[in-house]
Amino acid sequence: MSTVEARPRQRHGQRQGPRRDPRQHRGSSVTAWVMLAPNLLLLGLFLLVPLVWAFVLSFQAKRSFGGGTWAGLDNYTRLLRDDVFWRALLNTAVFTAITVPVTVVAGLALALLLDKALPGRGVFRTIVYLPIVVSTLVTSLIGLLLFDESIGIVNGVLADLGLGAVSWQSEGSLAMVSVIVMVLWTRIGFAMVVYIAALQDLDQEVLEAASVDGAGKWARVRLIVVPSLRPTTMFLLVVNMVWSFQIFDIVYVMTNGGPGYSTTMLVTYAYDEGFGPARNFGYGSTVGVVLFVLTLLITALQVRSSRKQDG
Amino acid sequence: MSRPVRFLVCLVVAAIFALPLVAMLVVSFTPREMLFEDGASLWSSDWTTANYTGLFDRFPVGRWFRNALLVAVITTVLSVCVNLLAGFALAKLRFRGRSLVLGVVLATLVVPGQAIMIPQFELVAGLDLIGLFWAVILPSAATALGVFLARQFFVSFPDELLEAARVDGCSTAGAFFRVVLRNARPLIAVMVLIAFMTQWNDFLWPLITLRDPDLYTLPIALRFLQNQYDADYGGVMAGALLSCVPLLVLFVLLQRQFVAGLTRSGIK
Numbered sequence: 001m002s003t004v005e006a007r008p009r010q011r012h013g014q015r016q017g018p019r020r021d022p023r024q025h026r027g028s029s030v031t032a033w034v035m036l037a038p039n040l041l042l043l044g045l046f047l048l049v050p051l052v053w054a055f056v057l058s059f060q061a062k063r064s065f066g067g068g069t070w071a072g073l074d075n076y077t078r079l080l081r082d083d084v085f086w087r088a089l090l091n092t093a094v095f096t097a098i099t100v101p102v103t104v105v106a107g108l109a110l111a112l113l114l115d116k117a118l119p120g121r122g123v124f125r126t127i128v129y130l131p132i133v134v135s136t137l138v139t140s141l142i143g144l145l146l147f148d149e150s151i152g153i154v155n156g157v158l159a160d161l162g163l164g165a166v167s168w169q170s171e172g173s174l175a176m177v178s179v180i181v182m183v184l185w186t187r188i189g190f191a192m193v194v195y196i197a198a199l200q201d202l203d204q205e206v207l208e209a210a211s212v213d214g215a216g217k218w219a220r221v222r223l224i225v226v227p228s229l230r231p232t233t234m235f236l237l238v239v240n241m242v243w244s245f246q247i248f249d250i251v252y253v254m255t256n257g258g259p260g261y262s263t264t265m266l267v268t269y270a271y272d273e274g275f276g277p278a279r280n281f282g283y284g285s286t287v288g289v290v291l292f293v294l295t296l297l298i299t300a301l302q303v304r305s306s307r308k309q310d311g
Numbered sequence: 312m313s314r315p316v317r318f319l320v321c322l323v324v325a326a327i328f329a330l331p332l333v334a335m336l337v338v339s340f341t342p343r344e345m346l347f348e349d350g351a352s353l354w355s356s357d358w359t360t361a362n363y364t365g366l367f368d369r370f371p372v373g374r375w376f377r378n379a380l381l382v383a384v385i386t387t388v389l390s391v392c393v394n395l396l397a398g399f400a401l402a403k404l405r406f407r408g409r410s411l412v413l414g415v416v417l418a419t420l421v422v423p424g425q426a427i428m429i430p431q432f433e434l435v436a437g438l439d440l441i442g443l444f445w446a447v448i449l450p451s452a453a454t455a456l457g458v459f460l461a462r463q464f465f466v467s468f469p470d471e472l473l474e475a476a477r478v479d480g481c482s483t484a485g486a487f488f489r490v491v492l493r494n495a496r497p498l499i500a501v502m503v504l505i506a507f508m509t510q511w512n513d514f515l516w517p518l519i520t521l522r523d524p525d526l527y528t529l530p531i532a533l534r535f536l537q538n539q540y541d542a543d544y545g546g547v548m549a550g551a552l553l554s555c556v557p558l559l560v561l562f563v564l565l566q567r568q569f570v571a572g573l574t575r576s577g578i579k
Binding site for chain 1: 332407458512569
């Protein structure tokens with residue numbers, strides 16, 4: 001964003017001369033609005049209207065279709081006293097706190113590992129980021145196959161090694177582990193690819209100079225590579241945080257929030273409230289509003305920290 | 312790390328990452344009795360295609376594929392058109408309110424679809440779209456990401472080319488269709504890939520809006536299969552594998568474009 005301001009102004013450039021700005025063309029403003037109209041219409045109707053409506057619904061008592069009644073802050077006071085909501089928030093926070101750093105660190109480690117020449121490097125890279133194109137539903141179903149307690153592959157392998165069966169599905173924290181493993185499988189490849197692209201832009205001369213100065217490999221990574229990858233890391237942290245906060249598919253299919261509420265997340269809870277038997281549109285929307293505000297906060301933090309970096 | 316050690320580490324990592332896909336492949340060809348007797352395994356001593364034939368006998372698999380293709384193709388075409396036009400206008404045309412429009416469109420990047428799914432559902436129901444593919448297509452056509460990608464591309468598009476077209480007597484729209492589109496192929500390729508993949512794999516919104524099994528797209532069809540088959544993983548894995556084949560093939564063929572596109576977009 002800041003590159004626009006950073007560009008030197010062309011005081012005497014051709015733009016300022018007697019010639020008209022080529023972009024200024026008669027009728028161009030009408031054309032512009034015609035070109036924008038389909039997009040703005042769709043975005044406005046299917047995104048902005050529902051966004052405003054979500055806030056409206058959060059102040060209503062409303063089940064399914066049919067008329068809602070104003071309920072003031074009822075939904076929000078219920079939220080504060082709702083143990084399941086707090087559990088969902090906590091679960092989402094724990095899930096995010098584990099998946100995000102592991103994804104980013106593993107992505108960087110694999111990028112460094114596969115950055116230099118190695119036989120079969122292309123094949124290795126492909127295998128690691130192949131899961132990117134696998135849908136979350138397929139990922140979840142494979143997750144079930146791997147972590148099924150009675151006939152699953154993981155317990156099968158453990159049995160072959162002479163170890164006992166692990167209760168991946170009936171014990172809360174283990175169910176969370178199984179979900180996290182599958183999510184990591186789909187995300188690490190993306191982080192790796194983004195890091196590999198960033199590594200290629202790295203200033204090779206600085207690295208060579210550092211190694212001439214006697215910096216070891218680990219020191220070069222720690223003191224030069226990691227700091228200069230900061231913008232990439234920031235980008236990956238933010239997108240992964242946003243994805244983690246919005247986790248739904250894999251949890252819904254693998255555990256459906258259970259056992260108990262041990263893997264219930266914000267979105268699975270909002271879905272259960274809105275589209276489960278309760279069909280509580282008002283309360284479900286309130287959980288949605290919380291999700292929106294949290295996403296906004298994460299993005300704001302990122303924008304602030306990138307501004308600070310720009311000086 | 313010496314090179315042999317690095318190679319060994321890579322082998323282990325690759326084995327771990329390949330394991331889930333191998334498991335899907337093997338189990339989809341494992342006989343049902345073996346699965347229930349010995350449990351699922353990464354190798355089978357006996358192979359069968361019964362899981363696949365059973366799947367096609369019991370369920371409208373072909374129909375689900377047609378649905379998925381239809382929905383993804385229409386969404387992609389619509390999405391690329393509206394986002395491309397908007398991105399071009401925001402990058403190259405001067406008009407009052409441009410920065411405001413740009414700001415609003417980019418701000419919608421931070422609105423998670425999951426946060427507004429209930430009012431969106433009410434809206435789509437109010438428009439009488441439930442039970443139609445349009446319920447899935449229309450809300451996912453215009454995207455802030457698409458506009459953003461298009462605008463980024465067009466900002467660095469040379470003005471001279473546009474100017475030249477105008478000197479030749481083209482209107483702005485004429486220049487767009489004759490000159491700009493021809494030079495925007497890499498951009499369009501990336502936008503097509505992202506839009507198609509996103510829609511092909513989307514689950515939550517079709518789950519809410521497409522309630523009739525005849526209308527299912529692949530991810531909700533898989534969810535349906537999961538409930539039908541329960542612990543009979545063979546059939547489920549056969550369906551899951553088939554649903555990924557198109558994207559896996561595309562991915563291996565167009566790896567470079569995929570990687571460039573995905574890296575640039577930050578979307579999965």
